[in-house]
Amino acid sequence: QVQLVESGGGLAQAGGSLRLSCAASGRTFSNYGMGWFRQAPGKEREFVARISAGGSFTDYTNSVKGRFTISRDNAKNTLYLQMNNLKPEDTAVYYCAAVRQRFGNTLYTDYADWGQGTQVTVSS
Numbered sequence: 001q002v003q004l005v006e007s008g009g010g011l012a013q014a015g016g017s018l019r020l021s022c023a024a025s026g027r028t029f030s031n032y033g034m035g036w037f038r039q040a041p042g043k044e045r046e047f048v049a050r051i052s053a054g055g056s057f058t059d060y061t062n063s064v065k066g067r068f069t070i071s072r073d074n075a076k077n078t079l080y081l082q083m084n085n086l087k088p089e090d091t092a093v094y095y096c097a098a099v100r101q102r103f104g105n106t107l108y109t110d111y112a113d114w115g116q117g118t119q120v121t122v123s124s
Contacts, residue, residue, distance in 0.1 A: 002026045002098040002113040009094060009118030012086050016122070022079040022096030022115055030054070030074040033104040035111055036081045038092035038120075047106040048094070049081060057103055063089075086122045093117040 008020040020036070035050040049060045049070035058070050069082040079096050097104075097111035104110055 002029065002032060004096050004098060004113060004115035006094065006096050006115040006118040009120045011121045011123065014087055014122055014124050016086050017082070017084045018086065018120060020081040020083065020094055020096075020118060020120075022081075024077045024079065024098070029072075029077040031102075032098040033101050034070075034072060034079045035097045035099065035104055035106075035108075036070060036079075036094060037097060037108050037111075038090075038094045039117075040092040043092075045095070045108045047108065050104055050106065051079070052103040054102075059106070061106075083120070086120075088122045088124045090120060091122050092120060094120050 003026045005023045012018050036048040037045050038048050039045040051058045051070045055072050067085045071080045095117045096115045098113040099111045
């Protein structure tokens with residue numbers, strides 16, 4: 001099991017930026033594919049971005065392509081999500097998650113370990 005703790009959420013204006021971090025502990029972080037998901041009030045949890053265990057492969061949901069960047073530092077056991085040009089529709093609780101594969105898919109049900117979430121609120 002991997003323990004995950006997100007940080008970096010907060011309030012931003014439309015067009016602004018935030019950087020989320022996810023600190024991992026427990027199992028060997030570099031063996032796990034990682035993902036970011038988000039959940040807005042009254043909506044299903046949705047995929048945002050994923051990255052392979054080694055960091056070479058990334059993937060994004062269409063609505064964040066060109067604005068968000070997922071990355072990881074395996075030496076620091078940390079996952080990141082750089083969010084630029086934020087929009088009000090990005091408002092949600094953001095979760096990092098670990099999958100016991102080298103590169104997970106976009107289904108949140110495939111991810112075994114989750115952080116507690118961090119709130120991102122974007123004002124117009």
